[in-house]
Amino acid sequence: MRIGVMGTGAMAEALGGAWVRAGHEVFVGGRDGAAARALAGRIGAAGHGTPAAAAGYGEVALLAVPAGVAPELAREHAGALAGRTVVDCANALDPGPGGVMLTTGPGESVAGLIAAAAPGARVVKAFNLAHASMWDRPADCFGEVPPAVPFCADDAEAAGHVGELITGMGWSPMPAGGLDRAAYVEATAAFVIGVWWAGGSPRLAFPEPPRAREGVA
Ligand SMILES: NC(=O)c1ccc[n+]([C@@H]2O[C@H](COP(=O)([O-])OP(=O)(O)OC[C@H]3O[C@@H](n4cnc5c(N)ncnc54)[C@H](OP(=O)(O)O)[C@@H]3O)[C@@H](O)[C@H]2O)c1
Numbered sequence: 001m002r003i004g005v006m007g008t009g010a011m012a013e014a015l016g017g018a019w020v021r022a023g024h025e026v027f028v029g030g031r032d033g034a035a036a037r038a039l040a041g042r043i044g045a046a047g048h049g050t051p052a053a054a055a056g057y058g059e060v061a062l063l064a065v066p067a068g069v070a071p072e073l074a075r076e077h078a079g080a081l082a083g084r085t086v087v088d089c090a091n092a093l094d095p096g097p098g099g100v101m102l103t104t105g106p107g108e109s110v111a112g113l114i115a116a117a118a119p120g121a122r123v124v125k126a127f128n129l130a131h132a133s134m135w136d137r138p139a140d141c142f143g144e145v146p147p148a149v150p151f152c153a154d155d156a157e158a159a160g161h162v163g164e165l166i167t168g169m170g171w172s173p174m175p176a177g178g179l180d181r182a183a184y185v186e187a188t189a190a191f192v193i194g195v196w197w198a199g200g201s202p203r204l205a206f207p208e209p210p211r212a213r214e215g216v217a
Contacts, residue, residue: 001165016039086124100197104186
């Protein structure tokens with residue numbers, strides 16, 4: 001697949017690099033041209049340029065920018081993003097005095113704000129739950145069962161694109177409903193990161209008997 005990555009930070013590098021290794025054609029678009037060129041060189045991307053060029057590059061565009069920026073960037077490039085699968089990995093979080101807090105309003109999600117800002121884009125929420133450093137690792141380092149990437153999508157073809165990206169990285173796609181459920185996946189990030197920051201291990205809160213893990217009902 002051809003993928004335009006908008007952003008040159010940690011997630012652009014981690015996901016863009018993983019997709020290059022999986023055999024996809026990745027284009028890095030950054031507002032800082034030197035950073036885009038440097039990142040493209042590091043990950044072996046097919047090209048580099050502006051965020052506008054990345055928006056219009058492929059079947060898929062990744063918004064790898066802060067949550068407060070993503071809807072505005074999507075609005076700015078709504079024309080180029082129309083008809084494409086637009087992956088939103090953003091977490092709208094603030095440290096907050098009592099722990100990590102969502103900055104979105106009740107029931108609101110970054111993914112929903114992006115979809116409203118770029119109505120022709122086929123937005124998919126995905127990749128927001130694991131830290132950037134996880135996408136660099138070989139999937140088998142997590143054990144016999146590949147880790148899952150929950151995603152929310154309204155469009156079947158866009159869901160298929162993201163499923164293919166996830167599978168190609170050796171992870172497992174976890175459909176988590178339509179875009180109206182993205183707020184739950186984003187709130188899950190607030191919970192998980194809050195527990196990590198407090199020194200805990202959130203995965204221990206979701207035990208499964210071995211039979212369920214093997215996929216036996
Ligand atoms: N890091 C993680 O572990 C992680 C995990 C899950 C989800 N996320 C989410 O992934 C997204 C990206 O995170 P990150 O860690 O990659 O952030 P980052 O390293 O800070 O990179 C952010 C990128 O966004 C660009 N940017 C900022 N404002 C922009 C604008 N107005 N127009 C165009 N580009 C702009 C920055 O460009 P400049 O360098 O020019 O400022 C930079 O390339 C965030 O929404 C975050 O919540 C991050």
